[in-house]
Amino acid sequence: MSKVSFSALLTLSMLMPRTALAVCETPTTLSDLTILESAGEEAFAQMETDQLLTSSTLARTKILPCLKEPLSVAASAGFHRLMALEAYINADEPRAIAEFHASRKLEPGYTFSVDVVDADHPLRVLYETAANVSDGEAEAVYPPIGGYIMVSGVRNAARYKATPVIIQVFGSGDVLMETRYVLPGEALPKWSDNPLGLTAADLGIKRSVLKDPRPWYIAAGVSALTGGVLYAVAMNERSLFQDPGTSDDELLGHQTSANTLKTASIVAAGTTLVFTGLGVGFQIRFGEKHSITLSMEAARNAP
Numbered sequence: 001m002s003k004v005s006f007s008a009l010l011t012l013s014m015l016m017p018r019t020a021l022a023v024c025e026t027p028t029t030l031s032d033l034t035i036l037e038s039a040g041e042e043a044f045a046q047m048e049t050d051q052l053l054t055s056s057t058l059a060r061t062k063i064l065p066c067l068k069e070p071l072s073v074a075a076s077a078g079f080h081r082l083m084a085l086e087a088y089i090n091a092d093e094p095r096a097i098a099e100f101h102a103s104r105k106l107e108p109g110y111t112f113s114v115d116v117v118d119a120d121h122p123l124r125v126l127y128e129t130a131a132n133v134s135d136g137e138a139e140a141v142y143p144p145i146g147g148y149i150m151v152s153g154v155r156n157a158a159r160y161k162a163t164p165v166i167i168q169v170f171g172s173g174d175v176l177m178e179t180r181y182v183l184p185g186e187a188l189p190k191w192s193d194n195p196l197g198l199t200a201a202d203l204g205i206k207r208s209v210l211k212d213p214r215p216w217y218i219a220a221g222v223s224a225l226t227g228g229v230l231y232a233v234a235m236n237e238r239s240l241f242q243d244p245g246t247s248d249d250e251l252l253g254h255q256t257s258a259n260t261l262k263t264a265s266i267v268a269a270g271t272t273l274v275f276t277g278l279g280v281g282f283q284i285r286f287g288e289k290h291s292i293t294l295s296m297e298a299a300r301n302a303p
Contacts (some may be wrong), residue, residue: 024065024066026066027066027067027068028062028063028064028066028067028068029067029068029069030069030071030072030075032063033059033063033064033078033079034075034078036055036058036059036063037078037079037081037082039055040052040055040056040059040085041082041085041116042116043055044085044089044117045115045116045117052085052086052089053086053089055082056082056083056086057086059079059082060083060181064079064179064181065180065181066179067168067176067179069176070168070176071150071152071153071166071168072153073106073152073154074106074107074153075153076106076153076166077102077103077152078103080099080100080102080103080106080152080164081100081110083095083164084097084099084100084103084126085123087099088123088126096123096126097130097133098130098133098162098163098164098184099164100126100127100129100130101130101131101133101163102152102163102164103130104131105135105152105163105255106152106153106154108131108255112124112127133162134162135158135160135163135259136160136161136162136163137160137161137162138159138160138161138263138266139159139160139161139188140263140266140267141156141159141188141263141267142190142191142192142193143169143170143192144170144171144177144191144192145172146171146172147169147170147171147172147175147177147191148170149167149168149169149170149191150167150168150170151165151166151167152165152166153166154256154260156263157256157259157260157263158259158260158263159182159188159263160259161185162185164181164182164183164184165181165182166179166180166181166182167179167180167181167182168180169191177191224269224272
């Protein structure tokens with residue numbers, strides 16, 4: 001490991017709290033994370049296992065949870081590669097493949113330098129294998145009301161259950177509330193009960209008409225129409241991604257768009273069901289009274 005990388009790693013390890021969980025007394029930065037990603041790769045190249053595991057542990061348990069700025073796609077991909085190297089050193093091949101898969105989704109054109117991984121190294125076989133494994137089932141994301149979610153540096157992107165991701169949670173006013181590393185199979189927390197973080201006001205529904213089922217039916221119809229459009233566009237982006245004529249520089253954009261739009265269409269479908277259920281509920285709860293009131297008004301106004 002170079003003197004510069006080792007010095008930076010040593011400084012970071014001294015500054016980080018010694019407790020099992022990150023205390024986050026001092027916010028960390030993307031620069032802290034990328035230093036560890038580079039140090040981990042260099043340690044792997046030099047076969048310095050202890051330094052690699054130190055870098056990966058610091059990145060996962062100390063730097064990432066205390067991150068107080070938005071992640072870039074490149075930094076997210078680098079983190080997943082570092083986790084893959086850690087898994088490989090620990091003889092955890094399935095996790096290594098899953099982490100490489102996550103990194104390749106973000107940077108499909110990335111290749112390891114021969115200075116880091118020899119041309120005939122078995123790690124390259126795992127890296128190529130990772131390109132074809134399944135993402136897993138899509139999962140609806142429930143951001144805070146008025147906020148949004150960043151998935152591995154991509155706003156409102158898909159979260160698939162078999163793929164590790166980094167979730168950043170933003171509240172209203174773009175305030176970063178939490179940075180969380182989510183492993184395959186791990187349940188994603190719900191930061192609200194609303195899959196899109198929407199409020200009635202966002203849909204143009206005033207408080208005075210909340211007992212009227214019609215706005216909910218209208219919202220359901222709009223959500224259904226939106227979901228259909230999003231799904232159609234997602235399928236078009238997918239076809240462009242699979243088109244052999246698409247250049248490598250455009251692959252990530254098409255893949256990200258397809259995944260994001262597909263997830264948004266799934267969420268829209270779920271939202272449609274929610275709004276329809278609300279409409280039916282309000283119809284049953286308030287519909288009869290509403291009809292009686294209208295009938296009485298009609299009787300009073302009758303000639």
